[in-house]
Amino acid sequence: MTGLLKKDLFVADKTSRLLLVLALLFSLIPRFETLGNTYAMMLAFMLPLSSIAYDEKCKWDRYASMLPYRASQIVWSKYLLSYLYTLLGEAIIFLSPLLRQMFTRAAVDWPGVFQMNAMLAIVMVLIVSLGLPALYRFGAEKGRLVMLLLLAIGTGTAVAVTKAVIGDLRITMPPVPVLLAASVPAAAAVTYFSFRLSVHFYKKRQNGAYH
Amino acid sequence: METNAIEIRGLTKRYKDFALEDLNLSLPAGCVLGLVGENGAGKSTTIRLIMDALERDSGTVKVLGVDNQSQAFLDVKGEIGVVLDETYVPEVITAKQMGKIMAGTFKNWDQAAYDGWLERFRLPRDKKFKDYSRGMTMKLGIAAALSHHAKLLLLDEATGGLDPMVREELLEVFADFAAQDGHAVLLSSHIVSDLERICDYIAFLHKGRLLLCEEKDVLLDRYGVLKCTREQLANIPQEAIHGKRVGNYGVEALVERGFMPRDAVVDRANLEDIILYLSKE
Numbered sequence: 001m002t003g004l005l006k007k008d009l010f011v012a013d014k015t016s017r018l019l020l021v022l023a024l025l026f027s028l029i030p031r032f033e034t035l036g037n038t039y040a041m042m043l044a045f046m047l048p049l050s051s052i053a054y055d056e057k058c059k060w061d062r063y064a065s066m067l068p069y070r071a072s073q074i075v076w077s078k079y080l081l082s083y084l085y086t087l088l089g090e091a092i093i094f095l096s097p098l099l100r101q102m103f104t105r106a107a108v109d110w111p112g113v114f115q116m117n118a119m120l121a122i123v124m125v126l127i128v129s130l131g132l133p134a135l136y137r138f139g140a141e142k143g144r145l146v147m148l149l150l151l152a153i154g155t156g157t158a159v160a161v162t163k164a165v166i167g168d169l170r171i172t173m174p175p176v177p178v179l180l181a182a183s184v185p186a187a188a189a190v191t192y193f194s195f196r197l198s199v200h201f202y203k204k205r206q207n208g209a210y211h
Numbered sequence: 212m213e214t215n216a217i218e219i220r221g222l223t224k225r226y227k228d229f230a231l232e233d234l235n236l237s238l239p240a241g242c243v244l245g246l247v248g249e250n251g252a253g254k255s256t257t258i259r260l261i262m263d264a265l266e267r268d269s270g271t272v273k274v275l276g277v278d279n280q281s282q283a284f285l286d287v288k289g290e291i292g293v294v295l296d297e298t299y300v301p302e303v304i305t306a307k308q309m310g311k312i313m314a315g316t317f318k319n320w321d322q323a324a325y326d327g328w329l330e331r332f333r334l335p336r337d338k339k340f341k342d343y344s345r346g347m348t349m350k351l352g353i354a355a356a357l358s359h360h361a362k363l364l365l366l367d368e369a370t371g372g373l374d375p376m377v378r379e380e381l382l383e384v385f386a387d388f389a390a391q392d393g394h395a396v397l398l399s400s401h402i403v404s405d406l407e408r409i410c411d412y413i414a415f416l417h418k419g420r421l422l423l424c425e426e427k428d429v430l431l432d433r434y435g436v437l438k439c440t441r442e443q444l445a446n447i448p449q450e451a452i453h454g455k456r457v458g459n460y461g462v463e464a465l466v467e468r469g470f471m472p473r474d475a476v477v478d479r480a481n482l483e484d485i486i487l488y489l490s491k492e
Contacts (some may be wrong), residue, residue, distance in 0.1 A: 003315030010308045011301045054301050065264035066365075067316050068288035173382035206265050208226065 004069065004077035005084075007060075008051045013052070019043050022090055027096035036096065037157045038199070039118065040089035046083045053140035065206060075198045079169070082128040089124070091115050115176050120139055122180070125187045129194035130154060136201035213296055215273070216363050216395035217261060222270030224256055231256050231419045234270065238412070243389045244428070245406030246399040250418035254399040255296075258415070261291065261397075264489045266447055292356030296368035298348045302341035306334050307325040310358075315473050316357035328354035349469060353384060364388055364396045370405050378402075382409055407482040415490055417490050427482070434485050435477035437466045447471065454488030465489070478482045 009016075021147040023043060029037025042199050055061060094117065115120050137144035165171050173179070216305055217238040224231045231253040238244040242352045245252050259265040261272055263279040272279040300309065306329055314320045329336060332350040340348060349369060356364060363386065370378045386409045389396045400406055406413060407427065409459075414424040425429070436455065443464045444455065451470030456463045463486035 001313045001315075003317075006308075006315050007304070007312045010304055010312070058301050059297070059299045060301065062264075063293075063295060066257070066262050066288075066291075066293040066295070068285050068318075069316070070285065193281070203266070206264065 001069070001073045001077055001080075003149065004064070007081060008048075008077065008081050011054050012047050012051060016043070016047050016085070019047070020092065024092050024096065025087065027092055028099060033096065037089075040092040041086065041120050041124050044086040044089055045086045045127055047085050048078050048128070049135065049144060051081060052078065052135050054142075055144070056140050061112075061202075061206065070204050072195075072199050072208065075132075076195065078132060078198075079195060083123070084131070086121055086124045086128075090121060092118050093120065094208050101162060104152075115180070118180050119176070122183050123186050126154075126190060127151065129187075129190045131197070133194055133197040133201055134203060139205075142196070156190050162192060175187045214240060216275060217244075217397060218271075219257075219261070219328065220271045221259075222260060222272060223268045224260055224265060225268050229253070229419060230254075230259070234421055236414055236421060236424055238395050240393055240395050241389075242411040243385070243398060243409050244412040244414060244458075246416060247401060247403055247406055247413050247482075249401060249490070252417055253419045254415040255367050256338040256462035258293075258399060260399070262266075262288065262291070280354045281354055289319060289359065289434035290361055291363045291365060292359065292361035292365065293357065293365045294349070294356045294369040296371055297392075298352045299338065300340060303339050305337050305339055306354075307336040309351060309355060313355050313358065319360045323360050324360075325354060327358060346373050349373060349377075349381070353381060357384070357388065362394055364394070364398075366398045366400075367384050368400055368469060369398070370400060371403060378405060385409055400487040403481075403483040403486055410466065414484065415486055422489055429430070429487055431478060431480065431482070433467055434480045435466055435467065435468050436480045436484055437464045437471075437475065439464075447475070454492050 018186075020040070020043065023036055023040035026032050026034070026039055029036065061074070065071075084173075094113065096111055097110075100106060101108050131147040132148040134150060137143065138146050165175055217236065219234055219236040222231065222234040222236075224485050229251065234253075234257065236244075236257075237299075246257065248254050248292060255264065260267050261274060262297060263272070263277065273282070274292060275287050279287075283442060295469060304312070309426045310325050313325070314322060328334075329351075332347075332354060334343075334351055334411055334480065340351075343351065343487060353369065364485045366385065366470045370381055373381070385396055385398065388394055389490060390411070398406060398410065410427050411425050412424065413430060415422045425433075437447070439447075440461050441457070444452070447464075447466065453465045453467060455465070465480060465484060466475075471477055
């Protein structure tokens with residue numbers, strides 16, 4: 001499967017380098033840290049999305065299906081690509097407070113940074129799990145709109161539920177580490193079902209179901 | 212190696228507007244099979260089904276002795292070189308990067324062989340695909356297909372749209388590959404002259420059905436072209452005639468020599484004549 005990842009990395013090479021540098025610069029500007037961090041994490045979805053769009057444009061899947069890969073490996077490579085860029089985004093989020101600390105000697109709340117990073121990683125895994133099946137089902141063009149719609153519905157629901165739990169029902173939220181620990185198996189389960197769905201859509205697409 | 216590099220039995224794939232019906236086809240090891248047919252006849256569908264890149268409705272396919280729906284087929288895929296009508300590789304990729312992608316794809320990838328092909332085809336290593344000519348792009352696809360010690364080569368319109376010199380060069384490469392012990396080639400094309408040059412067997416697909424699959428030399432011996440008047444044609448046994456073209460000055464017909472009177476003068480038919488007449492039959 002390394003061949004598939006290499007192909008995607010070669011394709012995204014210049015763009016990803018530029019976007020990662022921009023994300024790092026944003027996250028270094030005071031008051032823009034949150035924007036920079038969010039931007040860094042969004043790359044984890046933006047770059048695989050553009051990779052799928054590129055594949056569609058050159059009909060790469062026709063060739064890939066002739067190579068010694070299973071459909072599941074071809075699909076999984078996109079998930080891996082997302083996780084790789086998530087890691088790079090995380091590296092930026094760690095790097096920016098470190099650089100700020102070096103230059104301004106300002107104190108950094110490292111436990112807070114770790115917690116923020118872990119939460120963002122889980123959110124990204126969920127976004128990727130939501131988005132990739134949509135891209136395989138509807139294609140890169142329509143899929144990104146469907147994905148945004150799903151994201152809006154998902155975020156709205158999450159906000160409403162959180163508000164109800166914390167505000168109206170006056171239930172105390174568990175500490176962040178507990179929440180994080182609980183969300184890891186949930187994210188793994190969502191990823192599993194998302195992956196199965198993506199493979200299903202990919203195979204149907206290969207057989208001309210959505211053309 | 213098995214006797215047949217490819218063995219297809221009762222293969223059927225139906226779409227809304229097209230069906231490949233009950234295909235039975237064998238490619239003996241050590242041979243070159245030409246798959247000929249008009250655009251949309253089902254050649255590419257057949258190749259995709261051979262590689263299990265499409266779900267079939269019924270039938271079986273064995274490649275290099277292995278059922279193509281078994282777990283073991285993934286390893287067999289590593290022994291097959293495929294060249295499609297386009298390279299279908301992102302246009303920002305270079306030949307050098309292509310080598311790295313393939314090295315991560317094929318267990319038997321041979322970088323030295325790949326470098327050798329790039330040199331032989333005079334392909335620049337750091338130039339992006341988008342700056343390649345069609346001939347160069349196809350050569351790169353072939354270089355990739357021949358650099359992992361493949362035993363079987365599947366070529367889907369790999370010579371289409373190329374100038375005669377490049378086609379000649381590539382046909383030589385395919386013929387050299389086929390000449391090596393145990394190698395086999397399936398070459399799909401509608402350029403019949405290419406098939407006539409290097410194929411041992413010819414399979415003719417027409418509207419999703421296999422009209423014939425025969426040794427090329429047997430075909431060329433069996434059929435001939437008869438040029439005569441309408442009156443002379445009327446005296447020829449009907450079972451001998453497989454198609455005719457009537458002009459102002461006479462008739463040209465594809466005839467089967469075995470049914471012809473001994474004194475009849477029948478010219479040699481080329482593969483293109485045979486295919487054209489049979490498709491109109």
